[in-house]
Amino acid sequence: EAEHPELKTPASPSVRVGGQPLTAFKQVRHEIPMLSLDNVFSGEELQAFEQRMRDRLKREVSFTFCCEPKLDGLAVSLLYVDGQLVQAATRGDGTTGEEITENVRTIKAIPLSLRGEGWPARLEVRGEVVMYKKDFAALNEKQEALGLKTFANPRNAAAGTLRQLDISITASRPLRFLAYSLGEAQWQPAPACTLQSEAMARLREYGFLTPPDGKLCESVQAVEDYAQWVREHRPQFRMEIDGAVAKLDNLEAQQALGFTARAPRFAVAFKFPAEQAQTLLKDIEIQ
Numbered sequence: 001e002a003e004h005p006e007l008k009t010p011a012s013p014s015v016r017v018g019g020q021p022l023t024a025f026k027q028v029r030h031e032i033p034m035l036s037l038d039n040v041f042s043g044e045e046l047q048a049f050e051q052r053m054r055d056r057l058k059r060e061v062s063f064t065f066c067c068e069p070k071l072d073g074l075a076v077s078l079l080y081v082d083g084q085l086v087q088a089a090t091r092g093d094g095t096t097g098e099e100i101t102e103n104v105r106t107i108k109a110i111p112l113s114l115r116g117e118g119w120p121a122r123l124e125v126r127g128e129v130v131m132y133k134k135d136f137a138a139l140n141e142k143q144e145a146l147g148l149k150t151f152a153n154p155r156n157a158a159a160g161t162l163r164q165l166d167i168s169i170t171a172s173r174p175l176r177f178l179a180y181s182l183g184e185a186q187w188q189p190a191p192a193c194t195l196q197s198e199a200m201a202r203l204r205e206y207g208f209l210t211p212p213d214g215k216l217c218e219s220v221q222a223v224e225d226y227a228q229w230v231r232e233h234r235p236q237f238r239m240e241i242d243g244a245v246a247k248l249d250n251l252e253a254q255q256a257l258g259f260t261a262r263a264p265r266f267a268v269a270f271k272f273p274a275e276q277a278q279t280l281l282k283d284i285e286i287q
Ligand code: 9MJ
Pocket: 035, 036, 037, 068, 069, 070, 071, 072, 073, 128, 180, 181, 211, 245, 264, 267
């Protein structure tokens, strides 16, 4: 690249390692708000969620749900124009986030150019940046050996790493990205997706990882059984999981249902109770 600067592209592998530290993050407005999911904690609440959708749609649709584990990381939006990553942003308050494009370029699980063909001219990919449990343990060991601050949990480690103004630190830490939805997508002339599960399959074709052990569930009971399965297997997942997510598979019905001010009406998070442990309070310091 030094000898042939004309061959250097924004997707060059050398761009993955940051140059000069940034001085501040720019603000980015999300064209489509980045909302979080409403939570349910029981089978009855899950049934009420389905009933609300039936009442609102006022027509029979097949209630197939696209289900996946709920990853406990940081929501990030990636914008691709003509297949090239041009912008990455945090969720922020849902309307405005921070631009973290240079940090995100250092994450190897994020394609700088989309793979395959037939992708939309503009495509927004949303997902979660996480740190795997084993990478978190290794990072904390390393931090401790160097006398540096350790992190409380993988989510904090991922958040601290992603919001580094010095990108060489981000590049040195093991972050992953798993994609779980599409924001803006201009499909023409490529055919649009009609199912959430189809959108997930396309994301995999484009080179993204998606949450592990996803499943199509044909009923609310099947969603509840799936959530129970995820809960039982929680320790075996490579990343921290704090629930199971169910999204209506039919994208047209998703669009008809739309959003409340806080969350989509077509999706829900079946949350697990926080993991509990006992600890000994040794001292209280009054300030
Ligand atoms: C997580 N956190 O794993 C969504 N999520 O979809 C999954 N979050 C989501 N989906 C729409 N799997 C808004 C948030």
